[in-house]
Amino acid sequence: MTDAAAGMGRAASDARKLDAAATGPMLAADGRPLKASLNRALRAQKLRALALIAPLLLFILVTFIAPIADMLFRSVENQIVSETLPRTVIALEDWQETSQLPGEDAYAALAYDFMEAAERREHTRVGSRLNYETTGMSSLFRQSGRGIDDVGEIYADQFVALNPAWEEPATWVALMASERWQDEAAEAETDAALPRFELAPGIAEALPETADAYRSFARTIMSEDEDDPRAEEPWNTVYLALYRDLLAGTGGYDGPQAAMLNEAAAAVPGFEAASVQAQFADINEDWADTEVWETIEAFSDPYTAGYFLAAIDMQLTPDGIEAQPEEQQLYILLFQRTIFMSLMITFSCILLGYPIAYLLSNLPMRTSNLLLILVLLPFWTSLLVRTSAWKVLLQQEGVINDILVWIGLVADDARLQLINNQLGTIIAMTHILLPFMILPLYSVMKTIPPSYVRAAKSLGATDWTAFWRVYFPQSVPGIGAGCILVFILAIGYYITPELVGGRTGTFISNRIAFHISSSLNWGLAAALGSILLALVLALYWLYDRIVGIDNVKLG
Amino acid sequence: MSGLPPYASTGQRAWYYGFRVICGLIFFFLMAPILVIIPLSFNAQDFFTFTPEMLRLDPAGYSLQHYEDFFTNPDWQQALSNSVRIAPAATVLSVVLGTLAAIGLSQSHVPFKGAIMAILISPMIVPLIISAAGMYFFYSRVGLQGTYLGVVLAHAALGIPFVIITVTATLVGFDRSLTRASASLGANPVTTFFKVQMPLILPGVISGGLFAFITSFDEVVVVLFVGSAGQKTLPWQMFTGLRDQISPTILAVATILVVISVALLTVVELLRRRSERLRGMSPG
Known part of the structure; x- marks a missing residue:
């Protein structure tokens, strides 16, 4: 805008302002209503503030909040069963009579799923997943992965005996693959470049199970081993599917290979038969056990409460939720122990922290600042330094035991066991968390005016009464803040209990770490973590109510 | 407490000195473990x-x-060099992002201020083992697990609350009319930031940065999960040393770390006093 135009604009707005003063709302210098103008300024301010915050907010959301959300998700996620054994899960939907084994359809579905899973080497993962719920599943699945090749072999042999062409990969490709796929495959120069397998039109209606099993075969060998279906004889489970389909007829199929198919359909009723169930029982007799099926069925949902139940020593059984067997109950005890030890640590911190905070707040500024350094130095010292110090001091051959033996309090052959138990954890963690008690206590006590205690004494109170009735109640907010802070920090501690806790002095967090890195039961680790997180957040909410987040101070 | 009155009874005298002895013992409990490892x-x-x-x-x-x-020892040297590479990178990241956000948060009209603050502070509240578990799951999904970048990002996230808290605390005493004065004298917002605001909040930014640095430099739980053997840091090396086969070298490392903490503590303390002096509060 040129100066002249601006001048004109201003003149016009002046005129409007005069006008408005008489009739309408108050106007700002640019002629807009003052309210709108202020709103606009406010909005700009808000946007500027948000623009400054946005990068960090985004950063935290991606690097921190998303991982926490992922963990919460994993604590209920259970897609592995329904993804690896999709046909079985569907077949089990109408299995009501859980006292009896499921029907042949379910066993056949399991055979198709298992063959594909074994080829993709995924069956052991499902096995270990289900092993968290029922022991023995892992070895059952591992063993069945080796035996699954034989399921359906009896039919494969009989089809080939009937017509050797059934052994030829080309027969199957002509029967199953769409013409488009065959054309494109013919142009592919390497096996890796083969197009994604496509069924011929009509075959899925005529031979539903066979088409499905063959497609699974073709796609799996292409993606896993880069093999060519035109050069590989199908799995035995495909012959099993063909047998089952042909018993039901061909549905008037008249596509390629129809003659051969009709010949087989006529011969199938005379085949020597073996139930799929019996073939599975040959691999491992557990397959004829309803418990195995119940476990698969119970964990076929893509989401499960199973991990959370396991985290509180319960389990999901076909009869509903019930407690774990006595000897496997662990987590409630561990939670109790974590809370008990955190309380002990908090209590020791009050016991040791209160006198120090009292002393610091009643000494002259210069002295107390000097002594405060003695509190801040441990606070600033690396956690591992302090833990290693305790590990060295508390050992049976360590400094403390040496001193005790030297004084004569303890005999040399009866040195105290101070480490690798609950005592060790409590001593070391009290030391580590003590500054977190002293600092909030000190900041509260500093604000208590000494004149109150003096007034109480001048009115005749003894030292103890003056302290207990006047001073102490005013320091309670500091105790509350310190306690919650120490308790929150203690309950989630990992390093120190891991190093000095031994077997009896460990916390729930050590179990979480164990499940992540050793037992690989990530779902259970996530569920335990979610419970711990909920506990900490509840305490934190309490802290916020009592103290306020803004009062968090450092150093 | 400040001094014993001349008319104090014997009981009061006994308590006065007894209390001091108790406090002395507690101070001994606080300091002794750290001091003992130095001669050892x-x-x-x-x-x-x-x-x-x-x-x-x-x-x-x-x-x-x-x-x-x-x-x-190459193991320790490798760990040291990893620590020295990861901690500064994480610090820079958290200081830059954290300072900007703290300035944004200190403005008078910020929508959802409470919620935003809660999210930004959350890495400090959530127990480390849970952060570590979540980051391990999520970072392995996106391929950051076992990379330097992953560890740096994780450590930056952990350091951010400290930067936010210290810088916001400094900004509380910041006089807004200074920026307005600077603007009225013709400075653009960037100049105002670097010439007026930054020098005044610098002590807060530096001490926030030191907190972020020590958080990363000291951190072991998250790096244990998010990192792999290639990112083994000093605390990690100490942790495995303490857990598996404790070697006296750990004590030497611990002593070096104590010296570093003393140096950092001194710097933070000096900065705090300087900042209070600048803002016209008593140095305390």
Whole structure:
């Protein structure tokens, strides 16, 4: 805008302002209503503030909040069963009579799923997943992965005996693959470049199970081993599917290979038969056990409460939720122990922290600042330094035991066991968390005016009464803040209990770490973590109510 | 407490001195473990206690062999170099993002201020093992697990609350009319930020940065999960040393870390006093 135009604009707005003063709302210098103008300024301010915050907010959301959300998700996620054994899960939907084994359809579905899973080497993962719920599943699945090749072999042999062409990969490709796929495959120069397998039109209606099993075969060998279906004889489970389909007829199929198919359909009723169930029982007799099926069925949902139940020593059984067997109950005890030890640590911190905070707040500024350094130095010292110090001091051959033996309090052959138990954890963690008690206590006590205690004494109170009735109640907010802070920090501690806790002095967090890195039961680790997180957040909410987040101070 | 009145009774006197003795013992409890490891780190033997030679102050009982081991052992050197690479990167990231956000948060009209603050502070509240578990799951999904970038991002996230808290605290005493004055004298917002605002909040930014640095430099739980052997840091090396086979070199490392903490503590304390002086509060 040129100066002249601006001048004109201003003149016009002046005129409007005069006008408005008489009739309408108050106007700002640019002629807009003052309210709108202020709103606009406010909005700009808000946007500027948000623009400054946005990068960090985004950063935290991606690097921190998303991982926490992922963990919460994993604590209920259970897609592995329904993804690896999709046909079985569907077949089990109408299995009501859980006292009896499921029907042949379910066993056949399991055979198709298992063959594909074994080829993709995924069956052991499902096995270990289900092993968290029922022991023995892992070895059952591992063993069945080796035996699954034989399921359906009896039919494969009989089809080939009937017509050797059934052994030829080309027969199957002509029967199953769409013409488009065959054309494109013919142009592919390497096996890796083969197009994604496509069924011929009509075959899925005529031979539903066979088409499905063959497609699974073709796609799996292409993606896993880069093999060519035109050069590989199908799995035995495909012959099993063909047998089952042909018993039901061909549905008037008249596509390629129809003659051969009709010949087989006529011969199938005379085949020597073996139930799929019996073939599975040959691999491992557990397959004829309803418990195995119940476990698969119970964990076929893509989401499960199973991990959370396991985290509180319960389990999901076909009869509903019930407690774990006595000897496997662990987590409630561990939670109790974590809370008990955190309380002990908090209590020791009050016991040791209160006198120090009292002393610091009643000494002259210069002295107390000097002594405060003695509190801040441990606070600033690396956690591992302090833990290693305790590990060295508390050992049976360590400094403390040496001193005790030297004084004569303890005999040399009866040195105290101070480490690798609950005592060790409590001593070391009290030391580590003590500054977190002293600092909030000190900041509260500093604000208590000494004149109150003096007034109480001048009115005749003894030292103890003056302290207990006047001073102490005013320091309670500091105790509350310190306690919650120490308790929150203690309950989630990992390093120190891991190093000095031994077997009896460990916390729930050590179990979480164990499940992540050793037992690989990530779902259970996530569920335990979610419970711990909920506990900490509840305490934190309490802290916020009592103290306020803004009062968090450092150093 | 400040001084004993001349008319104090015997009981009061006894309590006065008794209380001081108790406090002395508690201070001893606080400091002794840290102080004890310093002489032990000069032990000539591979023991974790004072040998008779050491108690006699015999020079033969002392040696620098554990320090020598730290500076020559490739495992420790690798860990040191990893720590020195990861911590500054994480610090820079958290200081830059954290300072900007703290300035944004200190403006008078910020929508959802409470919720935003809660999210930004959350890495400090959530127990480390849970952060570590979540980051392990999520970072392995996106391929950051076992990379330097992953560890740096994780450590930056953990350091951010400290930067936010210290910088916001400094900004509370910041006089807004200074920026307005600067603007009225013709400075653009960037100049105002670097010439007026930054020098005043610098102590807060630096001490926030030191907190972020020490958080990363000291951190072991998250790096244990998010990192892989290639990102083994000093605390990680100490942790495995303490867990599996404790070697006296750990004490030498611990002593070096204590010296570093003392230096950092001094810097933070000086900065705090300077900041209070600048803002016209008593240095305390």
